[in-house]
Amino acid sequence: MVFNMRISVLRLGHRGERDKRVTTHCALVARAFGASEIILSGERDDKVLESVKKLDKKWGGGFKIRFDANWKKVIRNFKKRGAVVHLTMYGTRLDEFKKPKKPLLVVIGAEKVPACVYKMADFNVSVGSQPHSEIAALAIFLHSLLGNKPLYAKKTGARLKIVPSPRAKIVKKV
């Protein structure tokens, strides 16, 4: 585990074909920036689940991905053992956010997030107050929890590893 606390991500409002790529990016960012799992809600989409599972087998880390239609229950259950952070352009400033010392559920939305999410969350945090992207917001938020250090560690169980290079694609089997 990259963090000294467990991070889960909840992606709300997935809509089939339209969001397939954006939701996949959300999952890959969660994984690459040290979260241990992502829960997808909205429409069930097995293709997204399978492609992320396949990638994790190749690149390691044991990242979990699952679908749960009942996102309210996911949030309520998580609140028994951790804190819920909703990323929204309307929230308080990221640089004023102090992470509590317990597991975190990071909630990211699709276009319209139901109003009750703002109330259910323990923190509504913004990554800038301009409209941009839940993928970018998630990346910057998780990266800031890591002290803004980029990640170059090999993940546990990886079959492949990249050697950073100025000009070539160097991928090693491990």
Place this chain on the structure above:
Amino acid sequence: MVFNMRISVLRLGHRGERDKRVTTHCALVARAFGASEIILSGERDDKVLESVKKLDKKWGGGFKIRFDANWKKVIRNFKKRGAVVHLTMYGTRLDEFKKPKKPLLVVIGAEKVPACVYKMADFNVSVGSQPHSEIAALAIFLHSLLGNKPLYAKKTGARLKIVPSPRAKIVKKV
């Protein structure tokens, strides 16, 4: 201008409906994190251009977006006056990148980036060496150029402004 240098972004390989949302996220991230323009290549997609222009009118900043089928020429022309950074998971570490004191063109790809891009770029830089998202890579890269400070400044000419809030959506007309 947020940066003391001009930043342009070039998005390669846009493929119509499939990439519409991801490319829009790329453009919005470029804009929110202080780049002054994005050039889209691949398939022409006027819907993406229009939606980003509309958003910029509302939220300010004078961000430019345009399509250019000839991305090689865009890169070659830019090299006469600035440096080209290609973001790729195979590149050198972000924390080892020293920004040159001239305008930057940040190149981000779609799934497959032609091999010549690695050669045409002055720098191939990775944001972590795990597969994730060009949207996240662009956000983290631009954010790191800003010293990892999140952006809460109102943009020039904005009609709307958000007041950060722990619980409510506060949008003011300006």
